[in-house]
Amino acid sequence: MLTGLIDLGRALWRRAGTAWPIPPAADHKSVLLLRLENLDVLARHLGKAGLNHLLVSLSVRLGRALRPEDPVQIPDPGIFAVILTGRREDQAMQVARRLLDQAGRPLAVAGQSVRPVLTGVLIHADAPERPDPGDMIDDARSRLDDAGAEMLGEVTLFAHDARAGCGKLPATVADAAQAGQIVAHFQPQLCCNSGRVTGFEALARWQHPTRGLLLPGTFLPRMAEADHRALTLSMLRQSMAALKAWDRAGWQVPTVSVNISNCELSDPDFATGLLWELDRQDVRPERLVLEVLENVAPVTSSAEAGQNLSRLAQAGCRLDLDDFGTGYASLDVIRQFGIHRIKIDRSFVMGCDLDAGQQRMILAILALARRLDIAVLAEGVETAAEHGFLAQIGCDEVQGYAIARPMPVEETGEFLARHLRRTSDLPGVPRRNAG
Structure with missing residues (x-):
């Protein structure tokens, strides 16, 4: 375009x-x-x-x-x-x-x-x-x-x-990725029942030489296709490296999640390249979670996108449907692509411990997920009260500032140690069946 x-x-x-x-x-x-x-x-x-x-x-x-x-x-x-x-x-x-x-x-x-x-x-x-x-x-x-x-x-x-x-500074995300300025920050995801860390989501940051650390909102909306591909490649490589670093340190981190856009999915060679990279890095496919937006559906995606998703799922990669409730995916996208988990958008999570309307929406999503036998993660959880409510009604996992802000990979070990000390003696939270 x-x-x-x-x-x-x-x-x-x-x-x-x-x-x-x-x-x-x-x-x-x-x-x-x-x-x-x-x-x-x-x-x-x-x-x-x-x-x-x-x-x-x-x-x-x-x-x-x-x-x-x-x-x-x-x-x-x-x-x-x-x-x-x-x-x-x-x-x-x-x-x-x-x-x-x-x-x-x-x-x-x-x-x-x-x-x-x-x-x-x-x-x-x-x-x-x-x-x-x-x-x-x-x-x-x-x-x-x-x-x-x-x-x-x-x-x-x-x-x-x-x-x-200054014309010498990186002008695009692709330039920044080549210069090593795109860095992954990792936000933990927790099981509501056991409290254990089930994985981290990799979130892109641009470490700009003059403007400091830039959040995605400042550069994502204006990215070209070359920028998307360079960003995704950088995030995938850093995520695989993080998994190997956690393994070497003895931390049991099952998965890492990476956002994938339609741009990458429409590339006929995307699945081949990703599976090759997983093999080269000696990372099992099931440890990589690919997050796709809800509008990645058969009616809107290219044939290449569907083929890539199907091949990656068959190889063992896990698929998340991100920002659930804000797009227009049909149930067919969950069936056709074998979605493993849906992520409830933060707009439904905000104030869910107090707002009856928010509670009804979340309960409906949980009931749907139970019938389809897929997991649910609530993102954007910012308070302990929201976390507690979601755990009590049977949400599988949570992610947000109430747990931890995104952090450089170097800080994840300290978080994991601190979280392990804090939760080792806590009992699980009883779950209520949402449907």
Whole structure:
């Protein structure tokens, strides 16, 4: 989708008589970056074709509100970059606010009216400074990634910081993975009945050289296919290495879970490569849990995705259906792909010890899982009260801040030792049958 949008953008500007790439850097003083905040919601609502239509319509709408010499680019889906030439800071800010207002108005897409929600960052450099536009865009990206809730739906002005535009820093997740900056943090999963650690989930972090430790929310939404593949490969290798490290230390950690996206599953060679890597690392397939989102279903996935999942399941890898209750998977996905465990989304877990509505939803999911003979893990458990309630109603496993935050592999041994001391004398929690 990204390549098609960029090619389309280039074609539009050639047709309009505007050269690509953008004009010489000496003429530029301001860069506006607009990010579509409800991209994921719109993508699910409109589908791929509808989302493409929306992004192109927004680009055209922005272009019509600008001078011909102020080009609009779509560097990534949901990101719009506008180069403003020859304007003072106050003039650039006035234009930026006008563009944000224009872009946020309702649009008709596929017979539906949708309202985009955008956040903007304006980077301005006063003369005689002549920064490279690419560096200014990198600066704006950095500011957007760090944007707090108070910046949502607004345009915020910043003076250009040349250090933020350093071209030598990794620009993509794939670059970061190659540089060894993608690190796995591990969050434990506990059995509600025995209290033992049943496994860890590997969660990606970007150890950025200038911005510190970045959480997935700052880089996942704007990843290209190459980034997804590089990230997954890095996480799989680190997860297998963690299993071997735990074994050497004498810790009994049965499994490690890794998130897998549609991008990897659609690769015809994914299962072959993963099974080869498991064999090379001497890790049994049943110790690797692959977490797939609920929308990975026969009706939406490619044939390659189904074949990869089936082959991996037959080889012994365990499959989790992640974020259960927030997507649109049918029961057929559980049957066809042999799902071993469903993970109740944190939106159902929050306040479950007090909210009767949350309790009814969780009990219904548990009853369904019992009938299908699959395990249930509740994620996002943040309080001891939520943990206690879930244990009493028969939830199999829990994961969340109430147990532990994600931690580097070097800290997992200390956690395991501390947890073993704390739970060695505790009795199991009686379970109630949910269905």
